[in-house]
Amino acid sequence: MATERAIFAGGCFWCMVQPFEEREGILSVISGYTGGNVENPTYEQVKKHLTGHTEAVEIIFDNSKITYQSLVELYWTLTDPTDAFGQFEDRGDNYRPVIFVENEEQEKIAKESKAQLQASGNFDSPIVTSIETVQKFWPAEDYHQGFYKKNPEDYAQSSKIRHDFLEKQWKK
Template sequence: MRKQAARSFLTVAILLIGAWTLQPTSQAAAEATLGKAYFAGGCFWCMEEAFEKVEGVLSATSGYMGGTVVNPSYDDVSAGRTGHAESVEVVYDQARVSYQKLLDAFWRNVDPITANAQFCDHGTQYRSAIFYQTEDEKRLADTSKQAIEQSKRFKEAIVTQIVMAPQFYSAEEYHQDFYKKNPVRYKFYKYNCGRAQRLEELWGKP
């Protein structure tokens, strides 16, 4: 009886050790498929919503990129004092969605022919930009821009910037998931800003 109990205990112990050993490996494998991408497309509330609707995107965080001040505040950025653009950090599962798909989603959610403005928001802080991290991302971004230019969809030049990703600074907490936390205020802003109307004019119905 004691031998049987000892064998049972040993079996359970081996299983527990095995599970404990595999857990970090599985977690590491999952983390290995995660990627981050950075974009600016005017109001970061709206870009958060746009990217979080993409299958395979795990999160989009509002923030600031491309300026000269460390840890900028919303007040300073919105006043145009820092050179930053309202941006989003997109965390995505590379096994489920490609960087190319993120580029497609980006273009369909910006006005690429208006410089230093997006819809009702004007100023360099609302410029549109793709912030690449690798040469492969740069190549894909450049190719996607060239494809739009060659399509002759727009008579005007595409002014969206494609630049190396600088430091990303997360925006204040009250900006994060604003479209979820404040749906009425968000929809009121988005409609009155003419974002959906202009996007349909540029790209057709979604």
């Protein structure tokens, strides 16, 4: 088994876990923070914009069962790639959409996929999701991990606006 890592930011990390976790070949999905300038940041620090971090998910996957390309394609369907200032009801730089790449191959795949999405005409506005070099990933506190399983009612309520947008946008 050959493992690889992908890191995606798409608003609140709670809403990013389940869609990836349910795919065959996914070994783990961890909610956390990346891209900032403070070691081992806390949720309270990040949400107050004190660290420069973005909420993200770290995905460890078996690349013989699922490709990085397929993860990027799934990522697009979970976000509004035209909104650089947060996602849905989650606003601010800590919720910005970013594909963090670890190597030239991931960067190539992400950039080509972004260009294809822009050319598709599915969105009236430009695709503004950033593609950035990965930085240190810090796992979030335990109560954030697997939030959708631990708190299904809260998860359903907090993800409703996202789900409504995604259903409308991707069913075109």
